[in-house]
Amino acid sequence: MSFFNPIMSDPQLAIPKRVQTDIARAVSQKLMGQGSKRYLFFMCFMLTGIILIGSTLYLLNAGNNANLYIILLWSIGLPIAGVIQAYIYLHFGYIPQLRRELHDRGYDICLNCSYVLTNLPSHQTDCPECGTQRTPITAH
Ligand SMILES: [Zn+2]
Numbered sequence: 001m002s003f004f005n006p007i008m009s010d011p012q013l014a015i016p017k018r019v020q021t022d023i024a025r026a027v028s029q030k031l032m033g034q035g036s037k038r039y040l041f042f043m044c045f046m047l048t049g050i051i052l053i054g055s056t057l058y059l060l061n062a063g064n065n066a067n068l069y070i071i072l073l074w075s076i077g078l079p080i081a082g083v084i085q086a087y088i089y090l091h092f093g094y095i096p097q098l099r100r101e102l103h104d105r106g107y108d109i110c111l112n113c114s115y116v117l118t119n120l121p122s123h124q125t126d127c128p129e130c131g132t133q134r135t136p137i138t139a140h
Contacts, residue, residue: 007098007099008020008024008098010116012116013102013109013118015107023105027097028094030097031097037092041085041093044084044088045085051077052073052074052077055073056073056074106137107137108137110129110130110132112127113127113129115130
């Protein structure tokens, strides 16, 4: 799973492999526990299906070269749709939830850009990477 998690495998955080697995599991569970997020991902998936199947049905009735266009549609459309869906899931779901989880577990990272904030002087109240206000670590 660490292949998908460059944030967790950051050597500055030094998170043991076993803990990384725990964190990844907790993030997935929390993400799927959020009804609105789950609904968003489901709607993206449904919309892609409706567009692809709808276009196929349209092309079937269009006549000439229908098979060629349908093959082109699926061989180009499906990978593009997959990349867009993966982006939506990671950008709006997994990555923000992962940052929140790491922060809750006492790893001092920026909630906006994942920059590791450990060893920064205490008077520095914003992230040096993106300028977002730091959220203090409460538990460890
Ligand atoms: Zn930042």
